[in-house]
Amino acid sequence: MGGALAASVLGLWLILLSGMDIRFRRLPNWLTLPGAVVILTVATLGGHGAAALLGALGLFAVYATVHLAAPRAMGAGDVKLAVGLGALTGAFGPDVWxxxxxxxxxxxxxVAVWQLARGGAAAVPHGPSMCAAAALAVTIV
Structure with a gap:
Protein backbone atom coordinates (compact mmCIF):
# COMPACT_ATOMS: atom_id res chain seq x y z
CA MET A 1 0.00 0.00 0.00
CA GLY A 2 2.85 2.41 0.76
CA GLY A 3 4.25 2.10 -2.77
CA ALA A 4 0.88 2.83 -4.34
CA LEU A 5 0.39 5.88 -2.13
CA ALA A 6 3.89 7.16 -2.92
CA ALA A 7 3.30 6.65 -6.64
CA SER A 8 -0.02 8.49 -6.42
CA VAL A 9 1.48 11.44 -4.55
CA LEU A 10 4.37 11.56 -7.01
CA GLY A 11 1.96 11.44 -9.95
CA LEU A 12 -0.11 14.27 -8.47
CA TRP A 13 3.05 16.36 -7.96
CA LEU A 14 4.12 15.80 -11.57
CA ILE A 15 0.66 16.68 -12.88
CA LEU A 16 0.49 19.86 -10.78
CA LEU A 17 3.93 20.94 -11.96
CA SER A 18 3.07 20.26 -15.59
CA GLY A 19 -0.24 22.10 -15.33
CA MET A 20 1.40 25.14 -13.74
CA ASP A 21 4.08 25.30 -16.42
CA ILE A 22 1.61 24.88 -19.27
CA ARG A 23 -0.86 27.42 -17.91
CA PHE A 24 1.41 30.03 -16.32
CA ARG A 25 4.82 29.24 -17.81
CA ARG A 26 6.14 29.03 -14.25
CA LEU A 27 7.32 26.25 -11.97
CA PRO A 28 6.72 27.71 -8.52
CA ASN A 29 9.15 27.25 -5.66
CA TRP A 30 6.33 26.04 -3.41
CA LEU A 31 6.04 22.98 -5.68
CA THR A 32 9.61 22.38 -6.86
CA LEU A 33 11.62 22.79 -3.67
CA PRO A 34 9.49 20.84 -1.16
CA GLY A 35 9.16 18.06 -3.73
CA ALA A 36 12.94 17.81 -3.99
CA VAL A 37 13.28 17.67 -0.20
CA VAL A 38 10.64 14.95 0.10
CA ILE A 39 12.18 12.86 -2.67
CA LEU A 40 15.68 13.15 -1.20
CA THR A 41 14.34 12.27 2.26
CA VAL A 42 12.37 9.25 1.07
CA ALA A 43 15.32 8.04 -1.01
CA THR A 44 17.64 8.38 1.98
CA LEU A 45 15.24 6.50 4.26
CA GLY A 46 14.98 3.80 1.59
CA GLY A 47 18.76 3.38 1.37
CA HIS A 48 19.19 5.25 -1.92
CA GLY A 49 20.21 8.64 -0.56
CA ALA A 50 23.65 8.78 -2.15
CA ALA A 51 22.33 7.85 -5.60
CA ALA A 52 19.48 10.35 -5.27
CA LEU A 53 21.85 13.12 -4.18
CA LEU A 54 24.21 12.36 -7.04
CA GLY A 55 21.29 12.39 -9.49
CA ALA A 56 20.01 15.68 -8.08
CA LEU A 57 23.41 17.35 -8.26
CA GLY A 58 24.12 16.01 -11.73
CA LEU A 59 20.86 17.12 -13.32
CA PHE A 60 21.01 20.45 -11.47
CA ALA A 61 24.50 21.04 -12.88
CA VAL A 62 23.38 20.31 -16.45
CA TYR A 63 20.30 22.53 -16.22
CA ALA A 64 22.08 25.33 -14.36
CA THR A 65 24.79 25.39 -17.01
CA VAL A 66 22.22 25.71 -19.80
CA HIS A 67 20.33 28.37 -17.85
CA LEU A 68 23.45 30.43 -17.23
CA ALA A 69 24.55 30.12 -20.86
CA ALA A 70 21.13 30.90 -22.34
CA PRO A 71 18.66 32.17 -19.70
CA ARG A 72 15.88 32.63 -22.26
CA ALA A 73 16.18 29.00 -23.35
CA MET A 74 15.96 27.45 -19.86
CA GLY A 75 14.07 28.99 -16.96
CA ALA A 76 15.16 28.98 -13.34
CA GLY A 77 12.10 26.89 -12.47
CA ASP A 78 13.37 24.13 -14.74
CA VAL A 79 16.71 24.27 -12.91
CA LYS A 80 14.99 23.92 -9.53
CA LEU A 81 12.77 21.12 -10.80
CA ALA A 82 15.90 19.32 -12.00
CA VAL A 83 16.92 18.83 -8.35
CA GLY A 84 13.81 16.81 -7.49
CA LEU A 85 13.60 14.91 -10.75
CA GLY A 86 17.34 14.24 -10.72
CA ALA A 87 16.97 12.83 -7.22
CA LEU A 88 13.98 10.72 -8.21
CA THR A 89 15.56 9.21 -11.28
CA GLY A 90 19.00 8.95 -9.68
CA ALA A 91 17.52 6.84 -6.88
CA PHE A 92 16.42 4.32 -9.53
CA GLY A 93 19.88 4.14 -11.09
CA PRO A 94 22.02 5.77 -13.74
CA ASP A 95 20.14 4.16 -16.64
CA VAL A 96 16.85 5.67 -15.46
CA TRP A 97 18.56 9.04 -14.88
CA VAL A 111 6.47 19.29 -29.17
CA ALA A 112 8.25 22.40 -30.50
CA VAL A 113 8.51 20.92 -34.01
CA TRP A 114 4.87 19.84 -33.87
CA GLN A 115 3.82 23.36 -32.86
CA LEU A 116 5.92 24.92 -35.61
CA ALA A 117 4.38 22.57 -38.17
CA ARG A 118 0.95 23.76 -37.07
CA GLY A 119 2.01 27.39 -37.46
CA GLY A 120 2.46 28.03 -33.75
CA ALA A 121 5.35 29.31 -31.69
CA ALA A 122 8.43 27.17 -31.18
CA ALA A 123 8.76 28.12 -27.51
CA VAL A 124 7.22 25.45 -25.29
CA PRO A 125 7.38 24.91 -21.55
CA HIS A 126 10.02 22.32 -20.68
CA GLY A 127 8.65 21.27 -17.27
CA PRO A 128 5.94 18.94 -18.63
CA SER A 129 8.55 17.10 -20.72
CA MET A 130 10.80 16.80 -17.67
CA CYS A 131 7.94 15.37 -15.63
CA ALA A 132 6.75 12.99 -18.35
CA ALA A 133 10.25 11.72 -19.10
CA ALA A 134 10.95 11.10 -15.40
CA ALA A 135 7.64 9.29 -14.92
CA LEU A 136 8.17 7.14 -17.99
CA ALA A 137 11.77 6.38 -17.08
CA VAL A 138 10.98 5.18 -13.55
CA THR A 139 8.07 3.16 -14.89
CA ILE A 140 9.63 1.39 -17.87
CA VAL A 141 13.41 1.28 -17.38
Missing part, protein backbone atom coordinates in the same frame (compact mmCIF):
# COMPACT_ATOMS: atom_id res chain seq x y z
CA UNK A 98 19.99 9.09 -18.41
CA UNK A 99 16.71 8.05 -20.06
CA UNK A 100 14.84 10.79 -18.18
CA UNK A 101 17.47 13.46 -18.85
CA UNK A 102 17.68 12.76 -22.56
CA UNK A 103 13.98 12.01 -22.88
CA UNK A 104 12.97 15.42 -21.52
CA UNK A 105 14.93 17.22 -24.21
CA UNK A 106 13.63 14.93 -26.94
CA UNK A 107 10.02 15.40 -25.84
CA UNK A 108 10.37 19.18 -25.74
CA UNK A 109 11.95 19.19 -29.20
CA UNK A 110 9.16 17.01 -30.61
Missing amino acids: IVAAVGASVLTAV
